[in-house]
Amino acid sequence: xxxLSNTFGIAAxxxxxxxxxxxxxxxxxxxxRVEELGYDSLWVWDHILLGVDPHFPILDxxxxxxxxxxxxxxxxxxxxxxxLPLRNPxxxxxQLSSMDQFSGGRLLMGMASGWYKREFDAMGIPFDKxxxxxxxxxxxxxxLWSEPMVDGKYMAHDISAAVMYPKPAQQPTLPILxxxxxxxVLQRAATVxxxxxxxxxxxxxxAKSWAKLRNFAKEGGKDPDKLLNASQLPIMxxxxxxxxxxxxNEWLNKEWDFPEHSDCSRESAIMGNVDExxxxxxxxxxxx
Numbered sequence: 001x002x003x004l005s006n007t008f009g010i011a012a013x014x015x016x017x018x019x020x021x022x023x024x025x026x027x028x029x030x031x032x033r034v035e036e037l038g039y040d041s042l043w044v045w046d047h048i049l050l051g052v053d054p055h056f057p058i059l060d061x062x063x064x065x066x067x068x069x070x071x072x073x074x075x076x077x078x079x080x081x082x083x084l085p086l087r088n089p090x091x092x093x094x095q096l097s098s099m100d101q102f103s104g105g106r107l108l109m110g111m112a113s114g115w116y117k118r119e120f121d122a123m124g125i126p127f128d129k130x131x132x133x134x135x136x137x138x139x140x141x142x143x144l145w146s147e148p149m150v151d152g153k154y155m156a157h158d159i160s161a162a163v164m165y166p167k168p169a170q171q172p173t174l175p176i177l178x179x180x181x182x183x184x185v186l187q188r189a190a191t192v193x194x195x196x197x198x199x200x201x202x203x204x205x206x207a208k209s210w211a212k213l214r215n216f217a218k219e220g221g222k223d224p225d226k227l228l229n230a231s232q233l234p235i236m237x238x239x240x241x242x243x244x245x246x247x248x249n250e251w252l253n254k255e256w257d258f259p260e261h262s263d264c265s266r267e268s269a270i271m272g273n274v275d276e277x278x279x280x281x282x283x284x285x286x287x288x
Contacts (some may be wrong), residue, residue: 050119176193176194
């Protein structure tokens with residue numbers, strides 16, 4: 001299983017705010033540079049459609065990671081997150097197992113159920129069934145990756161004597177972190193997934209939800225000490241926190257969503273000079 005303890009990743013901006021368009025070649029070069037700098041992982045975001053006015057051009061997450069994988073050799077490659085209910089789980093299981101083989105076992109998938117209804121409507125996927133689809137899709141992929149032959153009837157899939165090889169390079173399974181914040185999602189992350197992927201959480205907010213995950217794992221008969229986590233945080237380095245605060249807040253308000261009833265907050269932003277940012281990051285490490 002992939003070890004994430006005290007490692008540092010960085011995001012590649014495969015989405016931008018229009019009229020800026022993502023630069024495919026620059027993203028691959030960026031991935032190469034990030035590996036050279038010694039980062040442990042590189043992450044991209046996943047949408048098929050995003051926004052109307054403003055809208056956000058986005059390069060496909062898995063295509064982007066495949067291109068970067070071909071030019072790198074060590075860095076782990078992840079999605080933060082991939083909208084699982086929008087994908088056919090049988091096709092996705094094949095794609096991810098193949099990507100894991102080509103990358104030498106470097107995939108680290110963050111997945112969630114999604115939130116942008118227009119995207120679901122355009123794809124012909126029922127938005128109100130996304131939680132059920134999330135659970136079924138996870139089960140289908142896990143089974144195809146681990147069982148020699150799969151049979152099963154699901155909402156949209158009648159699987160009969162399905163044999164899928166090669167399996168992912170990573171065994172016993174390709175690691176999947178589940179993104180989200182409500183208790184049902186935290187339970188899914190603890191029991192069905194391999195851990196949790198947070199989004200703009202303060203150390204205090206992380207600690208509160210992480211304790212819930214550990215309890216859900218215990219209740220589900222899993223070892224909580226084997227759960228993985230990754231915390232996505234916005235960061236801006238400058239002369240001081242005061243010097244960059246306005247620019248950071250403008251960027252957060254322009255390009256990021258803070259769901260109601262979640263602990264996602266602008267206060268999670270890491271800002272300041274190098275020493276100030278290091279101290280803020282240490283607070284996250286201290287809570288696990």
